Amino acid sequence: MRIIFPDSSAKEYEAGTTGLEIAGDISPGLARNALIVRFNGELLDLKEPLYDDGSIEILTFRDEEGKKALRYSCSHVMASAVQKLYPGTKLGIGPSIDDGFYYDFDIPDFTGISAFEEITAEMKRQVKEDIPFIRKEMSFEEAVALFDGKGEKYKIELLDELRDTGESISVYSHGDFVDLCRGPHVPSTGYMKHFDLLSTAGAYWRGDEKNMMLTRIYATVFDSSKNLKEHLSMLEEAKKRDHRKLGSELGLFTIGNEGGPGLVYWLPAGTIVREELENHWKKAHVKAGYQLVSTPHIAPVDLWKTSGHYDYYRDNMYFLKIDKGEYALKPMNCPGHIIIYNHRKRSYRELPMRLAELGMVYRYEKSGVLHGLMRVRGFTVDDGHIFCTEDQIVEEIQQVVRFALYFLKIHNFGYSIELSLMDREHTDKYAGEPEEWSKVELALAKALDEMGEEYRSVPGEAVFYGPKIDIKMKDALGRFWQGPTIQFDFNIPQRFNLTYIGNDGKEHRVFMVHRALYGSLERFIGNLIEHYSGNLPGWLAPHQVVILPITGSQLGKAEELESILTDSDIRCRIDDRSETVGYRIREAETGKVPFMLIIGEREAGSGMVSLRIHGSGDKGSMKLDEAIEIVMAGCRRPELP
RNA sequence: GCCGGCGUAGCUCAGCUGGCAGAGCAGCGCAUUCGUAAUGCGCAGGUCAACGGUUCGACCCCGUUCGCCGGCUCCA
Incomplete structure (x- = not known):
């Protein structure tokens, strides 16, 4: 048979050659990374023998379909682990989603997130054993008999719908676990070394709130530990940027509790952000x-x-x-x-x-x-x-x-x-x-x-x-x-x-x-906080400048500077508490104040000031006018359209 | 609303099998006047979310309510 590759080169293979063998013929690396193939537009298992002429594409984790196949293949491994540890568990569905997959179960006596360790261990065991996935096509009646025998009532419901579509029924098994699945799958459980269980949640069967609520387990799987780690650290980063956390750290708003759920109370700092956005919005309109x-x-x-x-x-x-x-x-x-x-x-x-x-x-x-600023009343x-x-x-x-x-x-x-x-x-x-x-x-x-x-x-x-x-x-x-x-x-x-x-x-x-x-100003500010990781641009920053006299004797100069900046519509304050400069700088940095102007003995006498910019450190001493110019530029409101 | 989890000082969290409530940070006071991300000492801070029950005794066990978190359905 004649096989055409994506670069439109072609080669003869013996009929019955599998996608995996063809991948191996191209390069051992490709064979290693291959997950599924697309043959004449159809997605197939790597081990599926090919008989006709056609165009082939070897799909890896870099391809959307390859990613998906690895993910729902992994959902089978998770499902079999859960079923093994919690006998009597009925299977819902286990699709791939953006960034991972989930599986919905009806689990009797589920112990919640504490079960993750056990489930992970069982999954790892299966991965290590490298159990092959076996595809089997069957008639509708055979499939019903198979899942009915296992008491899988949700699968029967799914099958009922498939009957009308006339689609052929396929199941995938590994070991003694069988699941209804269109496929294709990766060849074996050894492919999903880099998975992680993420969270549990309740989810209505078929997404309908009139239905029974199942236990959903979210997880993810990647092709390499590097990619898995990257993804997990992205989730960490998202957590760090959570507008609810930053909102309370930066004193922007408070919500819930005695104020009533879903009702936002803007604190003074948050009110500044709001008003800046509102004023700009009004002028632009x-x-x-x-x-x-x-x-x-x-x-x-x-x-x-x-x-x-x-x-x-x-x-x-x-x-x-x-x-x-x-x-x-x-x-x-x-x-x-x-x-x-x-x-x-x-x-x-x-x-x-x-x-x-x-x-x-x-x-x-x-x-x-209700969810922070994103969903309120x-x-x-x-x-x-x-x-x-x-x-x-x-x-x-x-x-x-x-x-x-x-x-x-x-x-x-x-x-x-x-x-x-x-x-x-x-x-x-x-x-x-x-x-x-x-x-x-x-x-x-x-x-x-x-x-x-x-x-x-x-x-x-x-x-x-x-x-x-x-x-x-x-x-x-x-x-x-x-x-x-x-x-x-x-x-x-x-x-x-x-x-x-x-x-x-x-x-x-x-x-x-x-x-x-x-959309909503509240939600938009929530988005902004997460987008900027709390480091709001100068014009939105509640405090734009902190002036730090190193000792009490520079207080006079600090006050002069403060009134210049205030007159120029810059929000600034002097921090002259009896703390070390290091301490006060640290506080301004953690408070995400964009500019710090530091005046010590060295500057006070010569009309200079030392500038420090949030996130990028000490800029050294400079002429007062020069520093003010930088601050003003950094706090300038956006041009109107 | 539903499934699951959580609620201890302003914040982050300890608190054993039911027996007098703990720390760090923040706050306040005093000392310190300091050169680019935490100076030292001291003080104060609690109806352990609320209510009810079990118990000689409840932060701890049980129930109810409220709030929050992860999701589902919904949505700006």
């Missing part, structure tokens, strides 16, 4: 043609009925009685902006009208989902609503996308864009006419295309009221977070009868876009 507005935190229930929130969002809202009326805390800002738009007739000459507000909203979130949406005509859509969307990216680029976040479209099979789920949707969906796509931005279209991901553009932002550790969102709305203009008078003198339905660029 005014410059971008937005009009700032302000709306109350509560509104009558009737307003929420008109907007539809009462019907669709009630479970997440807080209600209160005032006089004879019922009110609700606002879970969103849109109805407020609608009232402002609608308080009088609007002319086409006023469009596009862009209203913006840093609006605090309150949403009931289940207690278990009261938060500030940097909300904006654009009212425009159909002709203005493309340009408005482009302006918003550009504006959103401006805010991300300030902090060097990476990004990727998603365009969420309607599910064409179920058009009845959506507000508005399908033809209108098509027009707008095309307009959104056109807006992105014209800008040369890459994006991924996701049909079926749109919310019921309109298509949207979501921008995921990528932080310094390569993690993606929900970022700016730009949502079209067919629902509200209709519900509130939002119109404008055109140049034809007639009423027209206005087009409406919701957009939030930070």
Whole structure:
């Protein structure tokens, strides 16, 4: 048979040669690293004999599919270890995920994380034994009989679904452990030397909260101990950067306990960060043609009925009685902006009208989902609503996308864009006419295309009221977070009868876009803290400069310097406590203060000052003006767009 | 909300088989006036998350509630 390699060279092999043998023929190194093969587009086990002509690709851990195969192969090893140690354990599913894999079990009398040692030991034993994985294809009935015999009720449920797809059933076994699996697998258990069990968690069977909760064990596996170690130290690094830890160390905010779960109390230092972000945001918005507005935190229930929130969002809202009326805390800002738009007739000459507000909203979130600043019950949406005509859509969307990216680029976040479209099979789920949707969906796509931005279209991901553009932002550790969102709305203009008078003198339905660029200020600050590892850029640092007189006799000079800096809008303070300079420097460093200005005998007499920059150390003595210039540059606020 | 874990000083954590509550850091006081990441000595700091139960006796055992953590479902 004739085998074609990825570089399009070709070679003859005897029919029945396996992928592993071919890999060995290319190089022993490749044979060592090979995990699975792709043959004529199909993923196969390395030991699968090949009979036809075709193109082959030997996949290693560097290939996404190779990685996955190693991971779910390892999940089988973990499952067999758990089943051996906890007889009676029923298997759920054990897929590969980003960075690792998990397996869901129904484990009787599970002892929790303390079982990890035993499970790891048993897995290591299997790895050492290097047990081959054996693939077997069978009929649906055979498979049901096999798993029914073992009492694997969850597998039977999975098989039931496979029956209808008509897919062929395959199982993989190693030793006396058998699991339903599409494969392919790596050849044997010896391949997964570098694994680590990470955590346990509860997880609903099939992800449905009405179902039984299973025990999930998260783990990971790599091709080398170096890569495993790197991954584990990345997890450590993420832990060190945890915004909850840094937030309390840096005195930014406090949350939970007597203040109520999910409610954020900004401390003075955190308030500075917030206000800097807010002020910059406001200036940028005014410059971008937005009009700032302000709306109350509560509104009558009737307003929420008109907007539809009462019907669709009630479970997440807080209600209160005032006089004879019922009110609700606002879970969103849109109805407020609608009232402002609608308080009088609007002319086409006023469009596009862009209203913006840093609006605090309150949403009931289940207690278990609360997480630091990332998921709270009261938060500030940097909300904006654009009212425009159909002709203005493309340009408005482009302006918003550009504006959103401006805010991300300030902090060097990476990004990727998603365009969420309607599910064409179920058009009845959506507000508005399908033809209108098509027009707008095309307009959104056109807006992105014209800008040369890459994006991924996701049909079926749109919310019921309109298509949207979501921008995921990528932080310094390569993690993606929900970022700016730009949502079209067919629902509200209709519900509130939002119109404008055109140049034809007639009423027209206005087009409406919701957009939030930070999403929530709270969450965004959480992201910033982790992204910068707490080392906020100068303009956001709560304390920008600490002035350190070495002894009491430089206090006068320190005070002069302080007033110069304060007059230049720099946040600084003098630390003249009777501690050693070393101690006070250490405290400023751990407090992540960007600049330290040190004045001793040497500087005091000659109009000099010694500059130290957080994280990069002593810069030596220099002229006062020079140091001030460096500090001012380091604390400069970002340019407006 | 659900599964699992945790809750001891402002913070990080010890505390044996149920028998008077411990340390470091931070804080305060005194001394020290110092040259680029921790000066020394002293003092103070606690309803052991809360409530209930078992016990002669509970930080410890049991129950309930609250809060937090890892996840699931959900989500900005």
